[in-house]
Amino acid sequence: MRPSNYRPDIDGLRAVAVLMVVLFHFRLVPYADAGFLGVDVFFVISGFLITSIIVSNTLDGSFRLGRFYANRIRRLAPALLVTLALTLVAGAIWLFPVDFRELSRQALLTQFYGSNFYYWLNVNYFGLTADTVYLLHTWSLAVEEQFYLVYPIALLVILRTVPRKLWLLIWVAGVGSFLANIWLVSDKPEAVFYLLPTRAWELLVGAVCYQLVEKRYRHSERSMEGLGLLGLGLIGVSIFCFEKDFSVPGTFAALPVLGAAAVIYSGTGVETIVAKGLGLRVLVYIGRISYPLYLVHWPIDVFARSYFQHSYETAARAGMLGLSFAVASLIYHLVEAPIRSSQGSSRSRRLVLSYALSLVGTVGIFLLSEATGGLPRRFPDEILRIMAFAEDHTESSVDCAYDEERGLAASSCTIGSAGAEPTWLVYGDSHAWAARTVFDVWLKQRGESGRFVFRNSCPPLTGLHLFGDQGTCNRFNAEAAALVLESESLENVLLVSTWRQAIESRLSNSPFEMISREEGMDLFARQFSETVFRYSKEGRRVHVWEPVPGAKGNVPRALARAMLRGQPDLGESLSVSTQNYRATYAFFFDVVEENRQWITRTYSPASLLCDPHLCAAMLDGKPAYFDGSHITKSLYEHWVGMMAAADRNAIGEARSDRRSIERVEP
Incomplete structure (x- = not known):
C-alpha cells in the first residue's frame, strides 16, 4: 500500500534517471554521451526523499535512528545481495582466476559500501579499466550510504540544538560541497567523481527542494508548468550537449541536478503536464524497478562484452538490455517488494541478522579467493598455463614510478651493470615499465648502467600535456630533461612509449583543453622534433623505442577463451596486419625520418x-603481450636480441642467431 503523499511522478523521474544510465552503458542512443548523469538525478531524488522522512518524522516525534537504518537495510540490501550472489556465481563460472580474485575484492567492498574509495584509487571510469570492472557502478551506492550514515545524525543534532539554523546549515554545506567540487575537479578529478564530500551538494539540492516544498509558496499553474518543462529541458541538455573535455561533476552537473529539483518542485500539489507524463504507468513501473535495474545492468553488460567480444553489436546489446529488465523485474517482485513490505521489530531483527550473515559469507569468499589465487582449479592446467601470461610482466615497482612529491631523480631507479656510473636515462610511459627487464639485461650486456623512470600514459616529450592529468606529464618530462642536461654522465637518452597518444586525441597544450586529433598530431611532431633536437644539441645521444604493433585483443585471455570453446589457435587472428601497423604509425615514422640526423638509433619491436x-601476437609459441600491447617479461631474451642486433646494425641476426647472444639473467 502506497502512503497518502506518494508521488508517481517521482517514480517516473527515477525511470528517466535509470534509462539515462542503462541506455548510455549499453550504447543504444547515439550522441547521448552523458547518460551517466542519471546518477546525479538519483542523488537529488534521494536527498529530497530522505530529508522529508527525517525532518517530518523528527518534528512529529516518530523518528528513531535504529528504525531508520533498519529501513535502509530493508530497502537496499535484498536486491544488492541477490545481484552480488548472481555476479559471483557468474564469475565463478566464467572468469579466469585473476579476474575472479578481483571480483571477490570488489564484492566485499561493495557490501561494506566502500567501493567508491577502491575505484577512486584504481579505476578510470571514462576509459583495473572501467569496461572490465563488474561492480564499478556500485560507487554511487557507496556514496549514498555514506551520506545516509552521517546525514541523519547531523540533522538530529541540529534539530535538537539549533533547529532554526537547520536550513541555513544545509545551504552552507551544499554550497561548500559544490565549491569544493569546482575547485578540485581539475586537479583531483577521480576524487571529485567518486567521493562524498564533492558529491554531497547533489543530495543537499534535494534537501533544499524539500525545504521549498514545505514553505508552500503559491505559484500559478502556468509557472509550475514552465518550471517542470524547464527541468526536463535541463536534463535533456545535459545528455546531448555534454563534451568529452567537460570535467564532471564540475559545473556541468548543475544542469541535471537543478533540472531534477525543478521537476520535483513543479509537481508539488499541481498536476502539470510533466507530472502527468512522468506518472504514466510504464514510467512508474520502470521507476519502481529502477534500483534492481541499476544494479544488474552493468554486470550483465560487462559479462556480455567479455563473451561476445567484437560481435557485441546493437542487437546483442539490446538483448542484454531486455535481459536486464527481466532480471530486475524478478528481483523486484520476488525479493525487494516482499521484504520491503514486511514490518515488525522481529522481522527487522531477522533482516539485520541475515545481512550480517551475508557479510560473513562475502568475507569468506574473499578470503578463499585470496588464499587460492582466484579458485584456479576451476580450469584445466593448459588454460592456467596460458593465463599465467596475463601476469607475465615486470613487477610493479613503486621505486621506478614517477612521484611528483619526491621528484623524478628520487623516483628513478638504477638498471644495468651494478657499480657502473649511470650513462643512460631510459624513460617513458607504461611501455617503458613493461620493457624494464629488457633494458636492464641489455645494459648489463653492454657493461653499462642507467637511470630508469616511467609515468603511465605519458610520452617522453617536453612541452606538451595530457588532457586531464593536471600537468603531471608535463612536469615529468621537464624534470627528465633537466636531469639529463644537468648531469654530465648521462650521455644517452632512450625514449620509450606506445606513441599512440597523438592519434587517441590525448595530447594537448594544456591539461584542461581537449584539442582535435589533427592538432594533437601536429603538437606531437613539433615536440618530438624539439625534444630530440634539444638533447642532440646538448651533446646527448638520442635513442628511440619504436611503437610495438600490438594485437587485436588481450592475447592471453583470447587464447584461453578459444581453448575453452574448442576453437583453433587464435594467434594469427589476433595479429595485426603489417600494412595496418605501418599506416597507424605513419605519423610517427614520418617524424622520425624528418629528425633522423638528431637520432643515434631506433629500436624496432616490429623487426x-x-x-x-x-x-x-605470438613469439616462440607464447603470447608476445600480457594484454593487448605490453610485452611479456619472460620473452626478454628476444627483445634484448633485437636491441643488440640493432646496435650491430644487423637486425636479421636477432632472429637467426639467438644463441650468439650471451644470456644474462634479469
Missing part, C-alpha cells in the same frame, strides 16, 4: 614480430 604480411 622481431612483423613479416611482410602480419605482425605476430
Whole structure:
C-alpha cells in the first residue's frame, strides 16, 4: 500500500534517471554521451526523499535512528545481495582466476559500501579499466550510504540544538560541497567523481527542494508548468550537449541536478503536464524497478562484452538490455517488494541478522579467493598455463614510478651493470615499465648502467600535456630533461612509449583543453622534433623505442577463451596486419625520418614480430603481450636480441642467431 503523499511522478523521474544510465552503458542512443548523469538525478531524488522522512518524522516525534537504518537495510540490501550472489556465481563460472580474485575484492567492498574509495584509487571510469570492472557502478551506492550514515545524525543534532539554523546549515554545506567540487575537479578529478564530500551538494539540492516544498509558496499553474518543462529541458541538455573535455561533476552537473529539483518542485500539489507524463504507468513501473535495474545492468553488460567480444553489436546489446529488465523485474517482485513490505521489530531483527550473515559469507569468499589465487582449479592446467601470461610482466615497482612529491631523480631507479656510473636515462610511459627487464639485461650486456623512470600514459616529450592529468606529464618530462642536461654522465637518452597518444586525441597544450586529433598530431611532431633536437644539441645521444604493433585483443585471455570453446589457435587472428601497423604509425615514422640526423638509433619491436604480411601476437609459441600491447617479461631474451642486433646494425641476426647472444639473467 502506497502512503497518502506518494508521488508517481517521482517514480517516473527515477525511470528517466535509470534509462539515462542503462541506455548510455549499453550504447543504444547515439550522441547521448552523458547518460551517466542519471546518477546525479538519483542523488537529488534521494536527498529530497530522505530529508522529508527525517525532518517530518523528527518534528512529529516518530523518528528513531535504529528504525531508520533498519529501513535502509530493508530497502537496499535484498536486491544488492541477490545481484552480488548472481555476479559471483557468474564469475565463478566464467572468469579466469585473476579476474575472479578481483571480483571477490570488489564484492566485499561493495557490501561494506566502500567501493567508491577502491575505484577512486584504481579505476578510470571514462576509459583495473572501467569496461572490465563488474561492480564499478556500485560507487554511487557507496556514496549514498555514506551520506545516509552521517546525514541523519547531523540533522538530529541540529534539530535538537539549533533547529532554526537547520536550513541555513544545509545551504552552507551544499554550497561548500559544490565549491569544493569546482575547485578540485581539475586537479583531483577521480576524487571529485567518486567521493562524498564533492558529491554531497547533489543530495543537499534535494534537501533544499524539500525545504521549498514545505514553505508552500503559491505559484500559478502556468509557472509550475514552465518550471517542470524547464527541468526536463535541463536534463535533456545535459545528455546531448555534454563534451568529452567537460570535467564532471564540475559545473556541468548543475544542469541535471537543478533540472531534477525543478521537476520535483513543479509537481508539488499541481498536476502539470510533466507530472502527468512522468506518472504514466510504464514510467512508474520502470521507476519502481529502477534500483534492481541499476544494479544488474552493468554486470550483465560487462559479462556480455567479455563473451561476445567484437560481435557485441546493437542487437546483442539490446538483448542484454531486455535481459536486464527481466532480471530486475524478478528481483523486484520476488525479493525487494516482499521484504520491503514486511514490518515488525522481529522481522527487522531477522533482516539485520541475515545481512550480517551475508557479510560473513562475502568475507569468506574473499578470503578463499585470496588464499587460492582466484579458485584456479576451476580450469584445466593448459588454460592456467596460458593465463599465467596475463601476469607475465615486470613487477610493479613503486621505486621506478614517477612521484611528483619526491621528484623524478628520487623516483628513478638504477638498471644495468651494478657499480657502473649511470650513462643512460631510459624513460617513458607504461611501455617503458613493461620493457624494464629488457633494458636492464641489455645494459648489463653492454657493461653499462642507467637511470630508469616511467609515468603511465605519458610520452617522453617536453612541452606538451595530457588532457586531464593536471600537468603531471608535463612536469615529468621537464624534470627528465633537466636531469639529463644537468648531469654530465648521462650521455644517452632512450625514449620509450606506445606513441599512440597523438592519434587517441590525448595530447594537448594544456591539461584542461581537449584539442582535435589533427592538432594533437601536429603538437606531437613539433615536440618530438624539439625534444630530440634539444638533447642532440646538448651533446646527448638520442635513442628511440619504436611503437610495438600490438594485437587485436588481450592475447592471453583470447587464447584461453578459444581453448575453452574448442576453437583453433587464435594467434594469427589476433595479429595485426603489417600494412595496418605501418599506416597507424605513419605519423610517427614520418617524424622520425624528418629528425633522423638528431637520432643515434631506433629500436624496432616490429623487426622481431612483423613479416611482410602480419605482425605476430605470438613469439616462440607464447603470447608476445600480457594484454593487448605490453610485452611479456619472460620473452626478454628476444627483445634484448633485437636491441643488440640493432646496435650491430644487423637486425636479421636477432632472429637467426639467438644463441650468439650471451644470456644474462634479469
